[in-house]
Amino acid sequence: MSDVRIEERLIHAIAGLLDGSGHIACGVLSPIPGAAAMLAAKRGGGRVSIIGSDLPAYRCDGGVELFDQAGQGRLDAFFLSGGQIDGRANINLHGVGAYPQMDVRWSGAFGSAYLYFLVPRVILFRLEHSRRVFPETVDFISAPGVSAPGVHRPGGPYALVTNLCVMRFDRDRARFRLESVHPGVTVEEVRDQTGFDFDTGETTPETETPPAADLALIRGEIAEAIANPYPKFARAVFGVGAAA
Amino acid sequence: MTAKTPFFDSPDDLARLVPDGASIAIAKEPSSPFALARALIRRGARNLHLVTVPTAGLIADLLIGAGAVRLVETSGVSLGEFGPAPRFASAVKSGAVEIRDATCPAVYAALQAGEKGQPFAPIRGVLGSDLLARRPDWRVIDNPFSDGEDPVVLLAPIRPDFALIHADRADRFGNVFVGGRHEFKTMAHAARQTLVTVEEIVDHDLREDEATAANLIGGLYVAGLAAAPGGARPAAAPGRYAADEAHVASYAKRARDEADFADYLAAEVFGRTPAAAAE
Numbered sequence: 001m002s003d004v005r006i007e008e009r010l011i012h013a014i015a016g017l018l019d020g021s022g023h024i025a026c027g028v029l030s031p032i033p034g035a036a037a038m039l040a041a042k043r044g045g046g047r048v049s050i051i052g053s054d055l056p057a058y059r060c061d062g063g064v065e066l067f068d069q070a071g072q073g074r075l076d077a078f079f080l081s082g083g084q085i086d087g088r089a090n091i092n093l094h095g096v097g098a099y100p101q102m103d104v105r106w107s108g109a110f111g112s113a114y115l116y117f118l119v120p121r122v123i124l125f126r127l128e129h130s131r132r133v134f135p136e137t138v139d140f141i142s143a144p145g146v147s148a149p150g151v152h153r154p155g156g157p158y159a160l161v162t163n164l165c166v167m168r169f170d171r172d173r174a175r176f177r178l179e180s181v182h183p184g185v186t187v188e189e190v191r192d193q194t195g196f197d198f199d200t201g202e203t204t205p206e207t208e209t210p211p212a213a214d215l216a217l218i219r220g221e222i223a224e225a226i227a228n229p230y231p232k233f234a235r236a237v238f239g240v241g242a243a244a
Numbered sequence: 245m246t247a248k249t250p251f252f253d254s255p256d257d258l259a260r261l262v263p264d265g266a267s268i269a270i271a272k273e274p275s276s277p278f279a280l281a282r283a284l285i286r287r288g289a290r291n292l293h294l295v296t297v298p299t300a301g302l303i304a305d306l307l308i309g310a311g312a313v314r315l316v317e318t319s320g321v322s323l324g325e326f327g328p329a330p331r332f333a334s335a336v337k338s339g340a341v342e343i344r345d346a347t348c349p350a351v352y353a354a355l356q357a358g359e360k361g362q363p364f365a366p367i368r369g370v371l372g373s374d375l376l377a378r379r380p381d382w383r384v385i386d387n388p389f390s391d392g393e394d395p396v397v398l399l400a401p402i403r404p405d406f407a408l409i410h411a412d413r414a415d416r417f418g419n420v421f422v423g424g425r426h427e428f429k430t431m432a433h434a435a436r437q438t439l440v441t442v443e444e445i446v447d448h449d450l451r452e453d454e455a456t457a458a459n460l461i462g463g464l465y466v467a468g469l470a471a472a473p474g475g476a477r478p479a480a481a482p483g484r485y486a487a488d489e490a491h492v493a494s495y496a497k498r499a500r501d502e503a504d505f506a507d508y509l510a511a512e513v514f515g516r517t518p519a520a521a522a523e
Contacts, residue, residue, distance in 0.1 A: 054482060063298075063427035064356070067349035071368055093320070099378060100343050105333040108320035110299060113347035113376075114369035144372040150393035151371050231489065232325045 004209055007032055007237050008218050012210035013166055015039040017123055017159050021076040025049040025066055031230035033079035033125050038222045052229035070118040077121040080112050084138040085124055087196025088174045089145025089157035092138035099140055109142040116143040121158040129162035135195040146174045165190050166207055175199055180207040249418025249463045252470040258439045259283035261468055262406055267293035269404035269431050274482055276303045277410040279441050279475035282513045285310040295404050297431055298351035302495055305329040308341055309505050317344040319351055326496040345375055350399055357401035358434035364398045371395055407435035410476045414442045415450040418463030432461040441472035443484055
């Protein structure tokens with residue numbers, strides 16, 4: 001399967017990390033996690049809520065209720081990203097430089113400072129794997145990767161998926177461990193592009209290629225569903241318009 | 245409280261009710277009150293305290309770029325798939341607006357405290373973030389119901405001077421149908437006054453049908469109401485029209501440059517444009 005797109009490989013890889021989740025939610029982030037959530041739910045029978053989707057199967061009260069669900073433990077997996085993510089899984093969604101008049105100002109925390117504490121499996125996702133994005137320490141902690149003992153924190157970082165690799169996060173050690181590299185990527189390249197230290201095993205496997213059945217799902221039903229609310233992405237990657 | 249809902253002819257009439265310096269709450273897209281925001285800019289509104297519920301896109305960028313906002317209280321301002329919000333980023337960086345950063349559930353919880361008339365709202369999470377460090381108005385206490393250590397964050401209630409809402413329809417009693425947008429109700433209940441534009445004003449009583457009655461902002465809360473068909477454009481109004489993606493894409497580009505942004509304002513807000521060329 002040489003014609004597998006990176007987006008499709010990532011959708012499949014993330015779906016694998018989500019297996020066993022009963023309820024996955026996806027915010028106003030990238031459509032790739034959204035598509036992965038749909039794939040995982042189709043395989044495992046879970047539910048998906050996509051903030052901003054008008055499709056009956058995925059729509060949710062993206063307002064108060066989704067956060068209430070997280071607070072009660074009714075949400076098993078969620079996705080976050082960051083302008084910067086460091087080796088302790090701290091994420092920065094605010095900007096670079098001294099707060100508040102930062103040199104570069106980004107959008108803001110969205111729901112991260114809450115969901116990162118309460119959702120058991122938070123998958124960090126970023127398509128640019130570089131030292132710029134993955135510094136040793138973030139400039140601003142929008143949401144911390146780990147918390148002091150005594151802080152109520154059933155949730156937190158579970159994995160990191162980028163255009164180069166998949167990493168898993170060990171909450172007790174507050175460290176990432178390289179899980180797999182995408183075809184054509186070496187462990188050295190990941191080290192070169194990462195500003196923080198992380199663990200590796202003796203050997204690092206290649207990120208799996210999606211099997212034909214998953215690819216067919218991704219390119220068909222899921223591409224169409226993800227066009228609402230991500231029409232631009234669905235057109236660009238799959239050449240698909242929104243479902244009527 | 246007066247029982248009569250004031251009906252107005254246009255969003256510009258509503259915008260005159262909002263004094264400079266007022267705090268205004270606006271919900272994220274879709275159904276953002278764009279006609280009302282453009283009217284505020286035409287009125288020359290200044291020093292507004294903008295509360296986004298809980299985030300906002302083009303509408304916040306537009307109000308900030310036009311110089312109407314002094315303080316923005318938000319969990320995020322972004323054009324979504326169309327990239328960052330250029331006027332917002334520039335204004336925060338230069339100090340032209342003061343930023344009060346929040347996180348989405350904190351905005352909802354604080355509005356709910358406002359809605360209920362409660363003195364504060366406790367919220368999980370947030371601890372250990374720089375976000376908390378930069379919000380001296382947020383306090384940390386130990387959960388009084390816990391046996392062990394359990395720090396929680398307390399938020400002051402949010403009670404905006406005005407909730408600005410665009411909805412699908414209202415009736416002649418001032419009841420406003422919000423469908424599934426339950427946070428519109430939260431905003432209206434928490435705000436001191438609510439100003440509403442709608443696609444359509446219907447003649448029958450929306451309280452007669454259970455399906456609509458369950459999803460109304462009661463006329464009690466509504467201080468001003470005007471019909472403004474297309475009033476959410478370029479955002480979508482679900483069931484009526486889709487988002488104008490070409491417009492948003494063009495905005496994202498033009499707002500990066502101050503002169504281009506000024507041209508955009510002249511054309512799209514003040515209507516001072518030469519006839520728009522066919523695109």
